Amino acid sequence: MTTPTGAVPTDVPTDTSMDTSMDTSMDTSMDVSALVDSLLAPGGIRAVFQPVVRVADGTVIGYEALARSTAVPMMSPAAWLEAAEGCGRRADVELACLAAAAAAGAPPGRGLIFLNTSPDVAADPRFGALCARLPRHVVEVTEHMAVEDYEPLLEALGALRSNGALIAVDDVGAGYASMAHVLQLSPSFIKIDRFLVSGLHLDPRRRALVEALQAFASATGALTVAEGVETPDELRALKEIGVDLAQGYLLARPADPWAVLSVQAAGVLVPRQRTAETQDPAVLEQALAGTATPAEACEVVSRHLARQGGLLPSVYLERGGVLRCLSRRGQWLVMDGMQPGAGIAGTAFSDGVEIHCPDVTTDARYRLAVPGVCAEIAVPLRARGAVVGVLNVDALAPLLPEHQDLVRRCATLLGARLEELHAEGAGGSVLHDLGRLAPVLAVAASPEDLCRAALAAVLDLTGFDSGALWTLDVGAGPVGGGTVTVAARRGPVADVLVGMPDAQVHQLRELVTDLTSCYSGGTDLSLAVPPMHTLRERGIRGVLVVPVRDGWNLTGVLTVVSTSSAYVAPESVDAIEALVLQAGSRLAALRRVAELSGVAAHVHQLLAPRAAGAPWGPGGRRLQGSRDVPPARPTPA
Incomplete structure (x- = not known):
């Protein structure tokens, strides 16, 4: 939709379209101020909800919250938001829309609530606090102007994602919602603008664009939402293309909680025998x-x-x-x-x-x-x-x-x-990588050399640019317990890793306690899941975490990161895990050798004074030539 939280769709017919005479009647700042005051008064904004429907079977998976003014119901939200912006109070009005949506409670069936917000308001701390009160929700980023600086917006969305929110980009294919915007925000939902949906069953160009957006979304792990669906033919075309979700007047008009799928749309989406x-x-x-x-x-x-x-x-x-x-x-x-x-x-x-x-x-x-x-x-x-x-x-x-x-x-x-x-997997590439890199680990002469060699080998296989290897107490307890030591570091952003508090390193350890590895899924969304979100906040895009083990004792964590790619090639993971397993076993062996060498040195130190002279003979006497006084004999009883 084209307006922020709870906005009426302006790209489809609506019974709350703006009365154009209202524009000329509000010719003083007092009128505008009074309008905004009415919106911010208790009960000044009420929320209605429009279903978001799964195209494959007609299931309602969530609802978009839409706003209505109780004082001026015939005035479109686009108009009163513009008026609020003119007097510097747009953020307050958007937040009031969000509060009205939150008051409705959770949708049935643990459905999602879709909420619109402008980029500036998304970065407002009050917005995050309100979102924390909501059930499962999707934040739709809408734009009434182009985003000039993405960093504050990405930081704000990262915080929302870390608290469980999903992100959608609204109006894709119209206005400021360009593909560059989609690439910047890496949304979970791509909302296809009504301009592309309208008449796509008759227009090969529109259909081609929607098909391209669907292919892009599938490749990046996002879901598509077709907006403003008004005719059965449009809905059938969307289903043929494979669009994931849809909303619009054909499926259900905005209403008080909670509207259901229309009979007409159900006739298209819900098969008589429920077989897709x-x-x-x-x-x-x-x-x-x-x-x-x-x-x-x-x-x-x-x-x-x-x-x-x-x-x-x-x-x-x-x-x-x-x-x-x-x-x-x-x-x-x-x-x-x-x-x-x-x-x-x-x-x-x-x-x-x-x-x-x-x-x-x-x-x-x-x-x-x-x-x-x-x-x-x-x-x-x-x-x-x-x-x-x-x-x-x-x-x-x-x-x-x-x-x-x-x-x-x-x-x-x-x-x-x-x-x-016969469940036969390809292993040639893995064997090649192991044959190339395993000898480097085998000749490492010290634990320090081995840790550096293992980190360099994993960076080689992933193509990532930086990494760190921490060693941990074998008996380290729950998250935050046990000693953490940086055993190796490498690359331009290694400081980001080695600067992590011990508690975060233990969180990585807990993440892979019963895994052989954990890595980013290929999109910028990968690091929105705790504990990875702390790395994303530092500019990291891709990560691979591998446990270092001596048998099944977890003795360390190796992590490599990239600031340019979120993709880890699955075919390289087998080789990486085998190398790190080899490194863990050899690291334990080198430590054991060092311990035994220390014991031997201690014994040698204790025996050194005796070894300096002639050997001791029977009864504690020096052999011939020794000037030492023999030990005193005990006096007979």
């Missing part, structure tokens, strides 16, 4: 048949599920006793090398049973990989009579029975294909 096109098993079977590796098969299933809109799939296969993430969609952090029994996915694997969690906030096993998740389902993958992995799906809205059935069918088909492929 993407649930056709033949489509997936054909795509799986063309795969040549387990990784390709996992990717096909992830892509298939992600088309449902609001579903965030990830596929894990067991490799070397841990669960490796071979494909994902939408997760900001990649939980790789997960131990069986860790989290919902790890538990489903170890127990060999499906787990459906309707509300992740009630399950202590849930692990946050992206904010805003409502529900999760994990289904074991079976091949050759054994559980070989798990298909996990996070959802931004409650999982309908049809979605659960879809995930189960996908798991069955993927398991069958993995059995045909």
Whole structure:
């Protein structure tokens, strides 16, 4: 929508359109001041809500909050916001809109609330305080003028994200919401402007642009929202393209909490037998048949599920006793090398049973990989009579029975294909990297040399520019406990890492306690998840955290970062983990050698005075030639 929090859509017909005679009647500052006073008075603004609907099946996943003036209901919010800006009180009015939305409480079904704000107000501390009172929400960044300096806005949005907010860019395809703006903000939702949606079923150019935006969103882990949908033909075209979400007068008009999907829109979106096109098993079977590796098969299933809109799939296969993430969609952090029994996915694997969690906030096993998740389902993958992995799906809205059935069918088909492929993964590249870098670790003569060599090897494999390796007490307790020592550092922003408080280093340690690695998911959203958000605030875009272990004792943490890229190549992670495992074992051996050398030196020091003269003979006497006095004999009783 084109106006801030709770604004009436100005790009579609509306019964609250601005009365143009109002412009000429407000010709004094007193009139403007009185208008703003009326808006800020108790009850001066009320909130109405318009559903945001999943195109794949017609599910309402949230509501956009829209504002109405109780004193001048026929005046558009665009007009009274402009008036408020003219007298320097726009921020106060926007915050009043937000407060009115918060007063409505949480939508049914743990739905999201979409709230508009201008960039200046997003950076206002009062805005963050109000957001903290809200249920699950999405902050839509709207612009009434171009953003000249993104740093304050990015800092403010980073703080909101760290507290669980999702970010949307409004009006993409019109006004100031350019693709450069989208790239700067890395939103979770891309709202496609009404200008592109209107008549796209008749205009190949509009359709091509919407298809391009959908492809971009899919590649970056964002969801699309088509705004201002007014006709069934437009909605059908959006569904054909695969747009994730939609809102507009066809689906439901803004109303008091909580409007439902219109009968006309339901006729387009809700199949009579509740079977979406993407649930056709033949489509997936054909795509799986063309795969040549387990990784390709996992990717096909992830892509298939992600088309449902609001579903965030990830596929894990067991490799070397841990669960490796071979494909994902939408997760900001990649939980790789997960131990069986860790989290919902790890538990489903170890127990060999499906787990459906309707509300992740009630399950202590849930692990946050992206904010805003409502529900999760994990289904074991079976091949050759054994559980070989798990298909996990996070959802931004409650999982309908049809979605659960879809995930189960996908798991069955993927398991069958993995059995045909014998779950053989490619290892040539990993062996090449290990053969090239492992000898460097093997010849390190001291713990210091080994730590520096291990850090340099990981930087080589990731292409990242800086890193640090900390050693920890083996017996270090919970977060914040135990001694932290910087064992190696390298690169232009290593100071950012080594300057972290010990408590934050222990948070990184806790993050990978039962993982073999954790790394950024390929977008700038990756570091919005704690504890990574502290690195993002220092200009870091990409990160890889690997535990250093002596067997299963966690003795250190190696972290490499990049200020230019958020992407970690999955094919390099196996080699990195193997190298760090080798480094951990050798580091323990070198420390043991150093300890034994210290003991030997101490013994030598104790024996040195005796070794300076002739050897001692029997009875404590020096051998012949010694001038030492023999020890006194005891007096007989």
